[in-house]
Amino acid sequence: MLELIDIKKRYGSKEVLHGISIKFENGIYGLIGPNGSGKSTIMNIMSDVLDMSSGKILYNGTDIKELDDRYREKIGFLPQNVGYYPNFTAKKTIEYFGYLRGVNKKELDSNVEQVLRDVNLYENRNDKVKSFSGGMKQRLGIALALLAKPKLLILDEPTNGLDPIGIEELRELIKTFPEQGITVI
Numbered sequence: 607m608l609e610l611i612d613i614k615k616r617y618g619s620k621e622v623l624h625g626i627s628i629k630f631e632n633g634i635y636g637l638i639g640p641n642g643s644g645k646s647t648i649m650n651i652m653s654d655v656l657d658m659s660s661g662k663i664l665y666n667g668t669d670i671k672e673l674d675d676r677y678r679e680k681i682g683f684l685p686q687n688v689g690y691y692p693n694f695t696a697k698k699t700i701e702y703f704g705y706l707r708g709v710n711k712k713e714l715d716s717n718v719e720q721v722l723r724d725v726n727l728y729e730n731r732n733d734k735v736k737s738f739s740g741g742m743k744q745r746l747g748i749a750l751a752l753l754a755k756p757k758l759l760i761l762d763e764p765t766n767g768l769d770p771i772g773i774e775e776l777r778e779l780i781k782t783f784p785e786q787g788i789t790v791i
């Protein structure tokens with residue numbers, strides 16, 4: 607579904623990706639490497655929020671730069687560090703980011719409660735984000751990434767800062783995505 611071909615990335619004169627080629631089919635993938643090895647860089651490039659220096663990415667055989675919006679609407683991305691408005695409730699946060707993303711009102715209304723249920727935050731939908739634990743914030747981020755019904759979910763260190771139980775819960779949630787037709791990286 608997603609094919610990375612010889613991706614290189616330089617920040618100034620420093621090359622951090624030296625020609626990465628990977629093919630992702632349906633399923634769950636993990637990118638493993640030490641701090642600073644370029645995981646976030648490659649995920650930002652795959653999410654089309656950061657330009658590569660050279661190389662290309664094909665989505666079902668077509669260059670993502672050619673697909674443009676039509677590629678980005680297929681993906682959900684949870685960046686490594688997400689900032690939330692502490693005084694927004696969970697529901698309001700999703701509505702707000704959904705609006706910014708251009709999800710239309712009708713679709714938004716029907717999806718907001720669903721994604722909150724998907725990540726087990728429905729009971730907390732009217733609670734302010736500032737009252738959330740680290741795990742709840744991560745799940746809120748995943749709800750945001752799910753909002754536009756992505757085919758590809760790119761999660762950058764989703765278990766960061768979670769306790770062992772939170773990690774286990776999140777893994778269980780992530781395991782359910784392939785059966786919904788969502789590939790997870």
Ligand code: ADP
Pocket residue numbers: 617622639640641642643644645646647648
């Ligand atoms: P990881 O996510 O695997 O920890 P990163 O992709 O964040 O790695 O970083 C890879 C390398 O690129 C690191 O050496 C980091 O310092 C460098 N880097 C990341 N972002 C920038 C940037 N915006 N400008 C300059 N260097 C960067």
Ligand code: MG
Pocket residue numbers: 645646647686762763
């Ligand atoms: Mg990183």
